[in-house]
Amino acid sequence: MEIKLSVKNLDAYYGKNKVLNNISLNIPKNKVVAIIGPSGCGKSTFIRTLNRMHEVVGGTIKGEILLDGEDLAKTDPVLLRKRIGMVFQKPNPFPTMSIFNNVAAGLRLNGVRNKKKLTPIVEKCLKQAALWDEVKNNLDDSGANISGGQQQRLCIARTLAVDPEVILMDEPASALDPISTTKIEDLIFELKKDYTIVIVTHNMQQAARVSDYTAFFYMGELIEFSDTKKMFTSPEKQQTEDYIRGRFG
Amino acid sequence: MSSVKKKFENNILKKIFSSHNLGDLIFERLTLLFAVSVFLLVLLMGYEMYLGSKLSIDKFGWSFLVNSTWDPVQEIYGALPIIYGTVVSSLLALIIALPLSIGVAIYLAEVAPPWLEKPLSFLVELLAGIPSVIYGLWGIFVLVPWIRTDVEPYLSDKLGFLPFFRGAPYGFGMLAAVLILSIMVLPIISSISRDVLKSVPHSQREAALALGATKWQSTIIVLKDAKSGILGATMLGLGRAIGETMAVTMVIGNRALISPSLFDPSYTMASVIANEFTEATSEMYLSALIQLALVLFVITIIINAFAHLLVWSMSRKWKTA
Numbered sequence: 280m281e282i283k284l285s286v287k288n289l290d291a292y293y294g295k296n297k298v299l300n301n302i303s304l305n306i307p308k309n310k311v312v313a314i315i316g317p318s319g320c321g322k323s324t325f326i327r328t329l330n331r332m333h334e335v336v337g338g339t340i341k342g343e344i345l346l347d348g349e350d351l352a353k354t355d356p357v358l359l360r361k362r363i364g365m366v367f368q369k370p371n372p373f374p375t376m377s378i379f380n381n382v383a384a385g386l387r388l389n390g391v392r393n394k395k396k397l398t399p400i401v402e403k404c405l406k407q408a409a410l411w412d413e414v415k416n417n418l419d420d421s422g423a424n425i426s427g428g429q430q431q432r433l434c435i436a437r438t439l440a441v442d443p444e445v446i447l448m449d450e451p452a453s454a455l456d457p458i459s460t461t462k463i464e465d466l467i468f469e470l471k472k473d474y475t476i477v478i479v480t481h482n483m484q485q486a487a488r489v490s491d492y493t494a495f496f497y498m499g500e501l502i503e504f505s506d507t508k509k510m511f512t513s514p515e516k517q518q519t520e521d522y523i524r525g526r527f528g
Numbered sequence: 529m530s531s532v533k534k535k536f537e538n539n540i541l542k543k544i545f546s547s548h549n550l551g552d553l554i555f556e557r558l559t560l561l562f563a564v565s566v567f568l569l570v571l572l573m574g575y576e577m578y579l580g581s582k583l584s585i586d587k588f589g590w591s592f593l594v595n596s597t598w599d600p601v602q603e604i605y606g607a608l609p610i611i612y613g614t615v616v617s618s619l620l621a622l623i624i625a626l627p628l629s630i631g632v633a634i635y636l637a638e639v640a641p642p643w644l645e646k647p648l649s650f651l652v653e654l655l656a657g658i659p660s661v662i663y664g665l666w667g668i669f670v671l672v673p674w675i676r677t678d679v680e681p682y683l684s685d686k687l688g689f690l691p692f693f694r695g696a697p698y699g700f701g702m703l704a705a706v707l708i709l710s711i712m713v714l715p716i717i718s719s720i721s722r723d724v725l726k727s728v729p730h731s732q733r734e735a736a737l738a739l740g741a742t743k744w745q746s747t748i749i750v751l752k753d754a755k756s757g758i759l760g761a762t763m764l765g766l767g768r769a770i771g772e773t774m775a776v777t778m779v780i781g782n783r784a785l786i787s788p789s790l791f792d793p794s795y796t797m798a799s800v801i802a803n804e805f806t807e808a809t810s811e812m813y814l815s816a817l818i819q820l821a822l823v824l825f826v827i828t829i830i831i832n833a834f835a836h837l838l839v840w841s842m843s844r845k846w847k848t849a
Contacts (some may be wrong), residue, residue, distance in 0.1 A: 335737055361740035371731040375752045384749075385739035436733070441739055 283445060283475040284329060289342035291324050291333060292453040298324050298369050300499045302342075306445075306492075308404060311467060311476045313507065314489035315483060320496040322479045323368075326447045329354040330363035346445075355361065361389070364443035368450040370430035372422035372437070378405075381422040381433055385441035400440055406426070407467050408436035428459025446470065448478040452485065464489050483523060487511050495519045574825060581819035583812055592819060598784040600804070605816035607823065610783040613794035615701060616825075617776065618769035620790075621709035626762055629714050630751075633721035633758075638733075638747050649722065658714035664778030667708045674777055679703070680791055695791040696735040703790040705780035709772060713765035720764060720839065724757030725750060727843045729773065760838030767831040771824065773798035797824040 284306040291299035299321045306312050314322040327333040328340050331351060344351040351359060372381050380387075382401040391397060401418075405411040410432040414425065422433055431451060438446060448467070452460040467476060467489045480486050486493050487507060494504040495518075503510065503519045516518045547658050578585075584592065588605060595606025632652060636645055678698030683693040728750050736746035751758070773796075781793020782803060808814040 325671075328739065332734065332738060335734060357740050358740050360738055365734075365738035367731060367738075369731060370733040371729075372754070373732065373735065373749060375755070384736075388739055388741050388745050437735075437739065446567060 281308040282306070283347065284477075285343075285345040285348075286329075287343040287345070289325075289328065289340060289344065291328055291340045291399050292337055293336075293338050294326075298338075298499050299328075299340075301470055302501045304494055304501060304504045306475060306477060308475050309471055309473070310491040311471050311478060311489055313486035313493045314477065314479045314496060315481075315486050315493060316496035316502075316523075318481075320522050321499040322496050323449050325496065326365075326449055326479055327347075328440070329445070329447055330360050330365055330367060331358070345365060361441050363445040363447060364438035364441055364462075365447045366431070366449065366451045368436050369454050370434050371425055372433050374421055374423035376422055377419045378422050378425070378433060379418040382436045382440050384437060389441070401436075402435040404439040404507055405433075407439050407470070408432045409462060409469075410436055426459070428455045428462060431459065431463060432466065439470075443474065445475045445477065450479050450481060453481055460485070483511075483525075495522060497522070505512065538683060547616075550656045554837075566846060571828075573839040574822070577818055577822040577825060578654075579824050581815050583815035584819045585815075587812070588816075588819075589783075592816070593823070596846040597848070598785060598800075600807075600810075601812050603810065603812050605819075606818075607657065607735075607797070608821065609786045609818055610797050610800050611823070612786050613702070613780070613784070614770055615707055617705045617780065617794065617796060618766055620702075620706040621713055621769050622762060622766055624706065624710035625714045625717060625765060628710075628826075629721060629765070630758065632714070632718035633725055634747060634751070636718070636722045637725035638743070638750065640774070644736035648687035649719065651778045653719050655711075656719065660772060661778075663708055663712055664775035667775060667779040670709060670751050672704050675699045675704050675707070684791070692790050696793060697726040698793065700779055700781040700793060702780065702794045705776050705794065705796075707789065708775050708779055709769045712772060712775060713769050716768055717761045717765040721758050724839065724842060727757070728753045731771075745775050754842065756838050757842035760835045760840075760842065763831050763835035763838065767828050767835060770831070771828050772796075772797055773802050777802055781832050797821075 282305045286302055286306075289299055289302040290297060297360060302325065314325060316322050323477065324333060324338060327336070327338065328344060330349075333340065334356065344356070346359070346362065347348060353500065370521075375480065376384060376496065377471060379397075379401055382404050383391075383397045387419065389434045395463050402415075405414065410429060413429060414420075414433075419461070422430070425488060431454075435446075435451070452463045470476060471491075478486075478489065490507045493507045495502045495514075497518060503514060503516050506517070510519065511523060512525060529547055539759060568728030584605060588595065592605060592607055593611065594608055595604070596608040597604050597606045597612060599605075636649055636652070640648060676697050680693075680699070680703065684695075687693045732750055732753055733746045736749045740749065741749070776796050777799035778797060780796065781796055782799060783793040784795045784800070787794070801817055801821055801824070804813075808817055809831075
């Protein structure tokens with residue numbers, strides 16, 4: 280099994296406040312890893328450290344994160360984020376841009392301006408994000424004028440357009456209705472053929488449905504990390520079992 | 529009969545007490561009255577000005593706006609050069625102040641670390657609170673001499689082939705007014721633009737950064753989001769520039785003149801009113817001044833209403849998003 284991201288002895292801080300304590304885990308290539316745990320356990324911070332988005336909100340880390348063996352701390356964060364894309368909890372399309380331009384935004388940032396080059400990529404990404412059929416006739420509408428579920432798939436399409444290797448998803452379906460959630464989950468299943476996916480979720484069933492591996496975080500510590508099936512049928516730690524059975528959190 | 533009346537009164541009291549507490553009701557109505565009175569005051573002012581300028585409106589009508597002779601001796605009043613002076617000084621001031629203000633706003637909202645942002649924002653807002661007569665005084669003693677001895681000779685030397693930079697370097701004139709106005713509107717535009725930029729949700733910046741945008745590129749995206757609000761801030765600045773009286777009067781030279789040259793003196797509506805009110809001995813003169821005030825009043829109200837609408841719709845958009 281090929282390792283895409285390797286986290287070694289990771290501590291994370293906001294100011295002096297330590298939010299992650301000595302996390303070590305390996306994220307395999309072309310698999311879906313779910314991060315579960317109660318609110319405030321550090322799961323969002325954890326995936327933010329993976330593309331250095333924690334720096335944007337004033338976080339710092341100790342320890343090492345390797346992407347294909349290369350230390351993230353030594354990479355340019357701008358280039359890194361093109362390789363490791365991110366989908367946020369609340370859909371955040373650019374409201375001043377059309378649907379087309381939202382998807383093309385990342386490419387434009389990279390200097391691709393030629394519409395002939397952009398069009399096929401935009402179409403491909405919207406299809407990959409299972410949104411094409413719903414928006415193909417109104418690509419010029421504002422990215423904010425579609426439903427929340429469509430906006431989130433638009434954000435996924437926008438992330439795909441940059442052609443990342445890893446996609447981080449921070450509770451991508453928590454603000455969506457059940458039907459949109461199902462669509463996002465189906466999408467994750469499709470995407471793992473081509474991408475490595477790390478998804479934070481509050482929803483245990485979702486973790487069980489979409490992921491190959493699951494990591495359980497509690498109070499800034501990694502309690503357990505194993506095969507999803509094993510985690511949900513016979514967890515090793517009592518704490519994990521209690522959380523999965525809904526006894527706390 | 530009296531028992532029926534009493535019952536009726538009781539009913540009313542019950543109604544008052546059941547739906548509202550009486551104190552709350554009085555409080556609500558009283559504050560409503562205050563709020564409405566502000567609006568009524570504006571209407572009343574407009575109406576009074578209309579009455580006061582009736583004489584001049586009847587005589588000159590719309591030609592008041594396009595006639596370029598302002599001659600109190602012959603009792604001919606055309607406000608064109610004055611409107612020209614107002615519009616040109618304000619617009620040129622905006623052209624200078626806008627890029628600077630947006631730069632200030634971007635630094636404060638996007639770049640500055642929190643420990644620097646707070647005091648800097650405070651200083652910028654402090655600039656907006658300086659009384660305009662102090663700007664005017666500074667204009668007379670510092671800005672105008674500098675313009676006379678350095679700026680205007682330099683400009684006419686290098687750019688004298690353009691009609692904008694010809695004539696004798698007096699110092700007092702359009703150029704001084706433009707510069708002082710641009711300094712005065714800068715804090716308004718920049719502090720409102722900063723607020724507008726800050727009202728763009730952080731998630732927009734994160735969306736851009738997560739796509740591999742540089743700080744600069746994400747700022748451009750935020751600027752696009754904030755476009756209408758910044759336009760509103762600019763128009764508030766314009767409103768301030770158009771209505772500014774004291775500082776402009778002190779440096780603009782006060783002559784009703786339409787000249788392409790920035791070196792020449794000019795006149796603005798606010799300055800005319802402030803300067804000539806005491807000398808307005810004839811009824812027609814007074815009426816013409818009040819008509820000028822009416823024009824200024826209508827223009828600034830329209831600009832300010834529009835500007836507030838833009839800023840408001842911008843912040844509302846993000847609240848519902």
